[in-house]
Amino acid sequence: MSESVDAIVVGAGPVGCAAAHALADRGARVVVVERMERGPASPFAVEWLHPTAADVLLRWGLALPEGGHVRGTGVSMHLADEGHEPVVVPYRRGMRAVSMPHAELVDALRDSVVERPGVEVLTCARVTSATPDGTVRLTRDGQETRLRADLVVAADGRSSGVRRALFGHTPQTVVSHSAGVVLEGPGLPVYESFQVASEVPGHGVAIYSIAPDAIRVVLDVPPTHPRPPSLHAYLHRHFVPLMPEVLRRPLADALAAGRLTWSATGFRPRVHYGQGRLALVGDAVGHIHPILAAGTTLGIQDALSLAAHGSAEVYAREHAGAGAATGRVAMALYRLLSRQEPGTAQTARMAVDQLRLSPALRDAVGDLLTGDEPGAAHLPVVTAFSTMLGIPAQDIAAAYGPDAYLLSRR
């Protein structure tokens, strides 16, 4: 292991890898410490990368599996009971998302970092403490080691031990349970846009292809759902009718076979970005509901901002609040699509109508969700829309500040 480094990154998830690349771009010598040997920390999380995040990672050497990925063209939202075609928010300027299986995405990102000059990756190494004076303690092969650096980057995910030790317990608000399943087989379509649909209040689905022959389906289930043995019939009743005709049988079979992967989903406010020499990035700061696939894009914005500011202290001061608009828009759209609260059904229809009628609004909302540079000309239309959704105007204005430009300027 190198004796002297400029930065230590805790965690080699998507955002830890992005932080290592961004710091190495600026000449830093970086050590990344990851507790796993290979593979992701959880069986299913990020698979769909909106274009700006995808472009940055591809430039850093993310390898796409031959015949095992899809380049996405936009997001489409569907209130299935309103009888209209979905609202499509296409990516602009021909930009494309990357979609691929979660485990392969995590491994490919890690490989890109392992091959990067100036970056050393320690796997099977668990960080036991990281402090604002730049000290990191880790255990590996039963041995304790202490490292020091000018910058320590906590990218240890939504259950971040570093955040807890530094700022105490910030509770996650659980709003639903996600149940994911991959449907495979001959004759299935390829979905090039990220499809979000809801019908019965509180029940939503996301559908997208992760390979030409594999479709990810995510069921967004209210936390009050029944437990087995009535769970199967409940899921069948609420979710199979939400599917396009061609996916109903495959989903019913997957439910019957119990092939779902569950995780609690919700949000944790993104409040603390660091202290002293210690910076938090990605889900370690906080997270939003995954239904609109914006989490990794937010985290990569953190990583780029940290590298650009050069110190944890400046980053924690200047970057706080950045990404708030994306988080708020994602959560507001989630609330609309899930329609769990009284009165939101009518607001949902009004919002979807506005999106349908206004190309400028679709572009602007797309920009906010995908981390693209928001066009200043769209500010009034976004502000009006956000007010309707109950989003504070200053959060939207923040998206038009300097930090929002970092991702697209790379």
Ligand SMILES: Cc1cc2nc3c(=O)[nH]c(=O)nc-3n(C[C@H](O)[C@H](O)[C@H](O)COP(=O)(O)OP(=O)(O)OC[C@H]3O[C@@H](n4cnc5c(N)ncnc54)[C@H](O)[C@@H]3O)c2cc1C
């Ligand atoms: C069901 C679901 C679906 C999602 N789908 C999408 C999507 O399609 N698109 C999208 O953009 N986002 C999606 N997200 C969100 C996305 O997964 C996260 O925003 C993203 O993974 C955050 O990356 P990260 O690197 O901050 O954290 P993580 O991915 O959690 O990585 C943290 C890393 O730190 C390591 N680690 C933790 N503790 C230690 C320690 N003490 N020592 C050493 N290493 C440690 C872990 O092993 C792990 O490798 C989804 C989330 C969920 C739950």
